[in-house]
Structure formats: C-alpha cells, structure tokens
C-alpha cells in the first residue's frame with residue numbers, strides 16, 4: 001500500500017487518544033488513530049473482575065453519558081462504553097499498527113508502523129504506560145510463574161502465591177486470590193500498606209493481615225525466585241518461602257525508550273517529558289503528548305478522570321496553527 005496522508009495522527013486508542021480524536025472530529029479535521037492492539041487495549045487487559053475507583057460520570061468523554069449499574073463501573077461496562085463512544089463519533093482507528101518511528105522530514109512527520117508509512121502535519125502521542133511493568137530485577141523473574149499482569153483468581157486456587165506490592169492493585173489481587181482459596185503472602189518493601197489505598201479496600205486488607213489469613217512480610221524484598229520457592233530479604237534475615245506463583249503488582253511506566261527514540265526530551269530524574277502546560281506541545285514542534293505519559297514516573301498522579309481535557313487543549317492549539325497558516 002502507498003503512503004497514507006492525514007492532517008493529524010494520534011498514536012494510541014486509549015481514553016486519551018479517543019478524547020483527542022473526538023475533539024479533532026468535532027472540528028472536521030482529517031484524523032487517524034494508530035493502535036497497536038485493540039480499542040482501549042490497556043483497559044481490555046485489566047483484571048477481568050476489576051471495578052474502577054472512579055464513578056462512571058467522571059470517566060465520560062465526548063459528552064456521551066456513561067451509565068453503569070452501580071456507582072463505580074466494571075471493566076466490562078467500560079469496554080462497552082468506550083466501544084459506543086468510538087462508533088458514535090465514527091472514528092477512523094487502524095488496529096494492529098505498532099508505531100515504530102516518528103521522524104520530522106521537511107515540514108511533515110513520517111510515521112512508520114511494522115507494515116505501513118504515514119505522513120501528517122501533527123502528531124499526538126497517547127501511548128499510556130500499561131505495556132511496561134516495573135520489574136523486580138531479580139534472578140528468576142523470567143520464570144513463567146512470575147506475572148506482572150493479573151487476570152483472575154482461578155489459576156491460583158490452592159496455590160502458594162506471593163503478591164509483591166502494597167498499593168491498590170496488590171491489595172485487590174491479594175484479597176481476590178485469598179477469597180478464592182489461594183495461600184497468600186504479601187511481600188512489602190515499606191512498613192505498612194500504602195496509605196492512599198482506597199478507603200473501601202484498606203480496612204479489609206489490614207484486617208485480613210491482622211487475623212493472619214493473609215500473611216504480610218513488611219520491609220522486605222524478594223531476592224531470588226526459584227521454581228518451587230522464593231528467597232526474601234527481611235529485617236530478620238533471609239527467609240525461604242514455598243511458592244507456586246509470584247504476582248508482581250509493582251506498577252507500570254511509560255515506554256521511555258520509545259519516547260526518546262521519537263525525540264521527546266525527558267527529565268533525567270522523573271522522566272516527565274518537556275511540554276507546554278497550555279498546549280501540551282512537546283519539545284518537537286507540532287508533536288503533542290496526551291494522557292498519563294505526561295506524569296513520567298509519577299503515574300498515579302494522572303488518570304482518565306483528570307486527563308479528559310487534554311484533547312481540547314491540543315486540538316485548540318492545532319486549530320489555531322492551521323488558521324494562522326491560512327491567514
């Protein structure tokens with residue numbers, strides 16, 4: 001196929017990419033979304049039974065009401081909602097298009113995926129963080145029993161499971177697997193459950209730990225993983241614990257290698273990209289950043305709720321630039 005030309009190309013069909021696409025569509029701009037996986041790929045890969053911590057109202061985009069059965073929607077409801085949003089706006093999304101490079105050539109950007117070249121005037125990068133887990137960086141992490149993504153509890157019934165971490169996802173996973181019959185040990189590097197764990201989860205996990213139904217080893221870290229056990233560094237010395245699965249719920253981070261590769265400058269300390277607060281334009285003229293990647297390492301600071309306005313900010317600036325070019 002020949003080169004595909006568009007005014008605006010958005011990389012990523014998560015909530016942020018969709019918001020940008022909707023705003024561009026509202027302005028009758030010629031847009032295309034390139035997505036390496038599926039529509040809202042990250043949400044699709046969230047735990048099967050997860051419930052959002054936000055109410056459905058604050059996850060709404062494009063002025064389309066999000067109706068859920070209880071105050072906080074489930075993953076399944078969110079998938080249905082974002083599917084309806086994308087069809088309502090008839091967005092042009094090309095799936096299975098993994099962006100490998102973005103290069104400015106003369107006055108245009110050239111974007112290459114695994115099998116196609118695209119040209120455009122404006123690029124919006126909205127690639128999220130869910131594809132790059134924070135690794136434990138210990139021997140044995142590459143064993144198949146170590147998971148950085150949790151799906152559902154069934155595989156862990158009756159097994160010795162180590163859950164690493166103490167934030168929302170780790171607490172959710174520890175509780176869900178325990179209630180389904182796993183023998184759960186939490187390995188936590190600090191001396192308590194993370195203080196900002198949601199108020200409806202925190203007392204539950206703390207009480208399960210107190211009564212001993214979920215074991216927790218605080219101020220500890222996994223040192224090595226073997227097929228049948230783990231070696232844990234604890235304040236009382238090294239401990240060997242029988243183990244069938246390690247569920248490393250240690251968070252995710254944007255793909256910094258990709259961002260640097262396309263020329264975005266990142267802060268050397270916290271990897272926050274260089275961007276204009278008002279327009280979200282990066283250090284590269286006419287290349288914008290949307291969504292959670294703007295937070296760098298501080299991924300818990302930005303989420304769907306507080307990034308829904310990014311699309312408007314970016315498209316307002318693009319519209320002004322286009323008008324200035326025609327003036």
Ligand SMILES: Cc1cc2nc3c(=O)[nH]c(=O)nc-3n(C[C@H](O)[C@H](O)[C@H](O)COP(=O)(O)OP(=O)(O)OC[C@H]3O[C@@H](n4cnc5c(N)ncnc54)[C@H](O)[C@@H]3O)c2cc1C
Nearest residue numbers: 012014015016036041052053054099128291292303304305
């Ligand atoms: C378990 C969990 C629960 C959460 N609950 C809430 C909540 O209750 N409320 C809330 O507001 N937020 C919540 N969040 C956070 C929220 O999911 C994220 O903030 C949101 O998904 C970020 O949207 P995004 O569009 O920036 O990134 P993403 O949703 O991650 O979308 C990025 C997209 O880009 C695609 N992509 C990546 N690289 C490429 C490439 N090279 N080429 C093409 N496509 C690419 C990905 O496949 C993906 O579809 C939760 C997160 C988790 C993990």
